[in-house]
Amino acid sequence: MSEENTTYERLINWLDENDARYELIDHQPExxxxxxxxxxxxxxxxxxxCIIVMMKLTKKTKRYVLAVVPGNKRVDLSALKGLYGGIYAGFVENATAESLAGSVSGTVLxxxxxxxxxxxxxxxxLKHEYIYFNAARLDRSLRLHSDDYERLAAPRVESIAEDEPSHVSEHGGADRQA
Incomplete structure (x- = not known):
């Protein structure tokens, strides 16, 4: 069984064990x-x-943060630096994100x-009745009641989102946070 499938099974079992209200949604891989x-x-x-960010707190000390923002926003790295008193905040490489998350890029829980x-x-x-996310798979998502998400995840809640830029990057590509 792949690590991706293991993470998916772990998620579903954990949600079931904790009486979470959710619905699975199958779709094209994306x-x-x-x-x-x-x-x-x-x-x-x-x-x-869901974006994993590496925070450098000092030249020798780092911390990984899983930043979760609404899909129409992007992670505000300056806000993260300020919250942690860090000297640097940046997106981790895909391989690092996948290793830390236990799933492929685009499916981070x-x-x-x-x-x-x-x-x-x-x-x-947390302001909508439901949140949606890929369920550690590109072809299956979850619709989860927001109150169950907040109860189970017990996240630190801070303003860490900013508006997406209204232009395409100079290279014609999409933003890395897509």
Whole structure:
């Protein structure tokens, strides 16, 4: 069984054991927040965009943060630096993110199952009745009641989201947080 499937099974078992109210949604394989939100049929701001950030607190001390923001926003790295008193905040490489999350890029869960990662959630994620996210798989998502998410994840809640830029990058590509 792949690590991705192990993470998926762990998630489903954990949600069931904790009486979470959720629904599974099968769809075309996709990891981009805006595209998969369309497949799932909900506004993109209800999607959990999950990004692992490496914070350098000193030259020799670092911490990993799982930043969860609404799908129509992006992670505000300056806000993260300020919250942690860090000297640097940046997105981790895909291989590091996948190792820490136990799933492939585009399927990072909004839960910190890895003790090396601290969960930080923007309050905008908790204002809707449901949150949506890929369930550690590109072809299956979850619709989870927000109050169950907050109860189970027990996240630190801080304002860490900022608006997406209204232009395409100079290279014509999408933002890395997609």
């Amino acid at each position: 990891g981009k927040t805006d595209v998969v939100s369309g497949y799932r049929g909900h506004p993109v701001e209800q999607a959990a965009k 909004p839960f910190a199952f890895n003790g090396e990662v601290e969960l930080l959630v923007d309050p905008g994620m």
